[in-house]
Amino acid sequence: MNQTSLIYQYSHTEEFINGFTHLLGIILGFYISFALLSKAxxxxQYGHIFSYLIYGASFIALFASSTFYxxxxxxxxxxxxxxxxxxxxxxxxxATYTPIILIKFHSPWNPWLLILVWVLALAGSIYKLSAKNRxxxxxxxxxxAMGYVCMLAINPMLEVLDKTSFYLLLIGGISFSIGVVFYLLKKVPFSxxxxxxxxxxxxxxxxxxINSIVN
Structure with missing residues (x-):
């Protein structure tokens, strides 16, 4: 099978909107990076600077790669x-886990949870590079699974996060989860x-x- 045939063919209008929506994400990424790094x-606080650099760079890379694609x-x-x-x-x-764990978590779970999510990220990246028919x-x-692996440390998380930070995290996770439904409905226009x-x-x-946690 030709590898290019694995790309779902959206209409030109759909692709323009697909690209434009995540172009907004690039702009947002620069704003967020500047806001967080300025405070740090x-x-x-060098630990904060390090974690925000990782978070901000990956934020911009995510939306830039999607936009160019x-x-x-x-x-x-x-x-x-x-x-x-x-x-x-x-x-x-x-990278989203990184500032939360490094800045807020102070328990035996701290290093292991961070290592776990980055190992999963590495494994997923290798899978994407190596698998022919993903x-x-x-x-x-x-x-x-990566998004909800934090449930392994739900009790320590509830102990250190205030209600606002926790519910914002939860709503964000729900938003991604609902979005996945539309991601899978490829034949529905503009899904x-x-x-x-x-x-x-x-x-x-x-x-x-994250901003609430910092403040």
Whole structure:
């Protein structure tokens, strides 16, 4: 099978909206990175700076790879960008955990949970690079599993997070989960654009949670 045939063919209008919705994410990523890093640099907290650099860079990379993928028309380049886009999802999920765990968690779970999510991100990235016919349900399943692996440390998490931070995290996770339904409904017009909007919403809620934790 030709690898380029594995790319679902959206209409030109759909692809424009797909790309535009995540172009907004790039702009949002720069704003969020600046906002978080400014606070961390002012306070001189190097651990915060490190975690925000990882989070901010992965945020921008996630939306940039998606935007370029949807705006690109050349089939071979589009196939490469699709892999990069999906790998960036794994990295971004792990990067979202990073500031929360490093800044707020102070328990025996701290290093192990952080190691676990980054190992899963690495494993998922290798899978995306090596598997020729990637199963969409395997990909989606691993994304969701990474997102909800925090449930392994639900008790320590409830002890250290205030209600606002916790509920913002939860709403963000629910937003991603609902969006997955539209991601799988590829034949429904503009379903992928709707998925993108849920991704944007989820990332905003998670940023607000991280910002609440810091404050």
């Amino acid at each position: 640099i002012t306070s001189g 949807h705006f690109t028309r050349e089939p071979k380049l589009k196939m490469i960008l699709k892999k990069v886009d999906h790998i960036c999802i794994y990295i971004f999920i792990a 199963n969409v349900f395997v990909s989606v399943g691993t994304y969701l 992928h654009s709707i998925w993108h909007l849920f991704v944007l919403a989820g990332t905003i809620f998670h940023y607000l949670s």
